[in-house]
Amino acid sequence: MSIKSFAAKIFAKSIHQKTQKWASKPIETQQKVFLELIQQASQTQFGKDHNFSQIKSHQDFVNQVPVRDYEALKPYVEKVVKGESDILWKGKPLYFAKTSGTTSGAKYIPLTKESMPFHIQAARNAILSYIHETGKADFVDGKMIFLQGSPLLEDKNGIKLGRLSGIVAHFVPAYLQKNRMPSWETNCIEDWETKVNAIVEETINEDMAVISGIPSWVQMYFEKLKEKANKPVGEIFKNFNLFIYGGVNYEPYRAKFENLIGRKVDSIELFPASEGFFAYQDSQSEKGMLLLLNSGIFYEFIKANEFHTENPKRYTIGEVELGINYVLIISTNAGLWAYNIGDTVQFTSLKPYRVIVSGRIKHFISAFGEHVIAKEVESALQEATENTEVRVNEFTVAPQINPTSGLPYHEWLIEFENEPNNLEEFALKIDNAMRKQNVYYDDLIVGKVLRTIVISKVPKNGFQDYMKSIGKLGGQNKLPRLSDNRDIADKLGRE
Structure with a gap:
């Protein structure tokens, strides 16, 4: 065992113990987050417009702050984009994560100095959780690849702008930089097909141990690797044993991946978004991902079948039930308030709180009243x-x-x-x-x-x-x- 893998196991144990502390007190943890968010944003324009100084309870919040999507929050966001301070959150954001909206064109999601660390910590803790549970840490000595957007950032009125995955690339810790692939130059390639071909050339002779990305695009990478080497990915990378993914359900891809790899590998599911890092898989044996209740995000949940009714009930973490399809509503330390991100979740466990992503509230079929998700x-x-x-x-x-x-x-x-x-x-x-x-x-x-x-x-x-x-x-x-x-x-x- 290397010094690096030994240290990783010690660090993993420490993070596990910290996680257990807040996970065992979910309601108290969320209440603390809620009150801190309200207090810190009370002097912002949004906080003044919605009487944050008078909010003492969740019911007060429900009375003062309606659920909004990006379009409804856009008048505030536009002021932030123009460079104004203290609008949705104190000061100005560090970054804007640029995403493509279906109705609003480009969306600019703020990332603040308070919210940014949680994006980084959550991804790290997902891996540490895996190490603690399985005892497997040798992969930390191998190469790791993260298929992601370009890290090149634009400037928007003094605030850096880019894709979330590109922004996160700037925060890779020093101890991972030597192991991390692809190179900065390759990562900056905008055209995806050109980029994947370059990644294949860079990695085909390396000792890849961890591969991460959205399954559909990792599949494209694997297919090109297999075609070039004329052998399964698992033979090209003999020490590849961990796949980290998010964005879509892996299960429809699993059989194809195992065929491309030539064997089974462990996997970790993540639930990141520009708006926040919400959950990660903390167990290889339990279904669902651990909902991150202490990450500067206050969660509310609306039953999907009630979402389009007038004034649907907004549930807090202590009120949710297993197996019900909920629309996820968030308030964050990046200045999103009672914000509908569009995802639906179902709880698979209440001790601790684990979720699966069940779909998008806009993505369903109900042409005949069937509401298929x-x-x-x-x-x-x-x-x-x-x-x-x-x-x-x-x-x-x-x-x-x-x-x-x-x-x-x-x-x-x-x-x-x-x-x-x-x-x-x-x-x-x-x-x-x-x-x-x-x-x-x-x-x-x-x-x-x-x-x-x-x-x-x-x-x-x-x-x-x-x-x-x-x-x-x-x-x-x-x-x-x-x-x-x-x-x-x-x-x-x-x-």
């Missing part, structure tokens, strides 16, 4: 492919309301690596899995309002070509698993 389509596909040779590269689902003949249906657009021998039988497996999960969908099938799903095969690289056509190839961009319209479905090719 991402978690359901991902689980159905996983169930249908279990114990089979079928492997899926990518997929999305959309309603077909006006078919040329027969009843309406849900169209599953799938790019197969290995397709099933009998496509209709495979479709029925998926449909049965959907019906078990979603009673509304089952009622529509039974009542002959819908027919069973129809699978359309998308040609190889069809999804990559689509993402490229809309300028969202690579980086932190993600394909929606499903949508209530055919905007994506009608642009995809068919075999």
